Amino acid sequence: LELIFVPMRMNEGQEPGLLLVLQDVTAIRRLERMRSEFVANVSHELKTPVAAVKGFAETLLAGAVNDPETAHSFLTIIHDESERLNRLIGDILELSKIESRRSPLQFSPIDLHAFVERLVEFMSTEAAKKNIQLEWQAEEGLFVEADEDRLGQILLNLLQNGINYTPDGGSVRVKAELLDGDGSEEDRVRITVSDTGIGIPKKDLPRIFERFYRVDKARSRSSGGTGLGLSIVKHLAELHHGSIRVESTVGVGSHFVLELPLIQP
Ligand code: ADP
Numbered sequence: 001l002e003l004i005f006v007p008m009r010m011n012e013g014q015e016p017g018l019l020l021v022l023q024d025v026t027a028i029r030r031l032e033r034m035r036s037e038f039v040a041n042v043s044h045e046l047k048t049p050v051a052a053v054k055g056f057a058e059t060l061l062a063g064a065v066n067d068p069e070t071a072h073s074f075l076t077i078i079h080d081e082s083e084r085l086n087r088l089i090g091d092i093l094e095l096s097k098i099e100s101r102r103s104p105l106q107f108s109p110i111d112l113h114a115f116v117e118r119l120v121e122f123m124s125t126e127a128a129k130k131n132i133q134l135e136w137q138a139e140e141g142l143f144v145e146a147d148e149d150r151l152g153q154i155l156l157n158l159l160q161n162g163i164n165y166t167p168d169g170g171s172v173r174v175k176a177e178l179l180d181g182d183g184s185e186e187d188r189v190r191i192t193v194s195d196t197g198i199g200i201p202k203k204d205l206p207r208i209f210e211r212f213y214r215v216d217k218a219r220s221r222s223s224g225g226t227g228l229g230l231s232i233v234k235h236l237a238e239l240h241h242g243s244i245r246v247e248s249t250v251g252v253g254s255h256f257v258l259e260l261p262l263i264q265p
Contacts, residue, residue, distance in 0.1 A: 001025070041212045045088055045227070049081040056081075084224065091228040095211070098235045105147035105239055109265050112142040112176045112189065119152060120174060123159045130168045134159075138176035142189050143265040150236050154244075157229045158193040158256045164223035165254070166197030179259065187262040192255055199250040208246065209234040 002025045008017035056074040064070045097103050116138045127134040144151070155174070162172035172195045179188040200208060200215055207213045212227040214220040220227060237244040241261055248254035 038211060042092060045212065046085065049085045049088070052081045053078050053085075084221075084226075087224065088226045088228075091226045091232065095228060095232055095235070098232065098239070105150060107145050107147055109143045109263060110146045110148060110151060111265070112144060112191070113138045113140050115148075115151070116155070116174055116176050116191070119155050119159065123156065123163070126160070127163055127172065130163060130166070132163055132166055132168070133171040134163075134173075135171060136174040138174075139178060141265075142176055142178060143263050144189055144240075144260045145263045146240055146260070151240065154233050154236050154258060155191070155193065157233050158258075161225075161229060161256075162193055162195035162197065162254075164225065165219075166195045170196040170253075172196075178262065188259050189262045191258045191260070193258075194253060194255045196253040199252055199254055200246065200248040201250055205246060205248060209244070 002023045004021040004023060006019040006021060008019055056078050060071060060074050064074060116136050120134055120136045124134055159172060159174070166172060172193070174191065174193050176189060176191045179190045180186065204213075204215045208215070209230045211231040214225065214227045234244055237258055237260075242259050244256065244258050246254060246256050
């Protein structure tokens with residue numbers, strides 16, 4: 001609680017007054033703490049690739065550039081770390097745009113059958129690189145009210161994670177279905193992205209939608225992750241009046257379940 005004293009300017013001849021305001025600042029303080037933690041995390045995440053770029057560039061300048069093999073391998077690292085920085089900055093900007101509501105969503109009716117088909121097609125090359133089978137199944141005639149790009153971002157993030165965290169030769173599935181088909185206003189659509197991957201330990205499950213939370217930092221890094229994907233997914237799901245949750249078993253795989261309100265086209 002915070003106590004604020006406000007001197008009151010009174011009319012001529014009256015006694016001067018004092019207004020006491022007692023304010024509950026718990027929520028404000030929590031927000032401030034979250035914000036400064038976020039800034040600390042961002043700085044830490046940015047420092048790692050910058051240090052790598054700087055270190056390898058310096059070593060090249062100090063003479064390593066004369067050995068073509070070393071030069072090639074160091075330049076590859078510099079290139080990869082720059083891309084990482086780029087992705088990180090992109091995700092941070094995206095998150096801040098979403099949180100500050102600076103770019104309002106452009107809603108329109110989306111036909112999930114066509115939409116899911118298009119996204120799966122888009123990811124097929126990525127899946128093929130790891131020999132991962134990408135399958136999909138979507139009921140016909142299911143429509144949701146969504147920002148097409150943003151809904152795409154949600155599903156692409158989930159698909160990319162499915163591919164990243166599934167060993168070669170596994171499979172990733174997308175399924176879109178009607179959840180509660182009684183024709184009422186509250187009918188919902190469920191889109192599930194499942195994989196036969198490494199799974200997520202029980203103790204980590206409640207935290208994986210947090211910004212920068214990663215079960216295995218090295219693994220996330222090597223697959224090009226920023227640790228921000230799922231927090232962006234969660235924000236976007238909420239902006240669509242939907243929800244996202246996860247069920248997972250270590251060594252068996254994960255299901256990410258997105259639920260959105262159904263609309264009549
Ligand atoms: P990242 O960029 O690290 O993938 P995300 O926010 O997308 O960040 O995911 C957070 C963490 O959740 C990941 O680092 C990973 O540990 C875990 N995770 C996400 N998706 C999956 C999945 N399909 N299978 C196993 N673990 C996952």
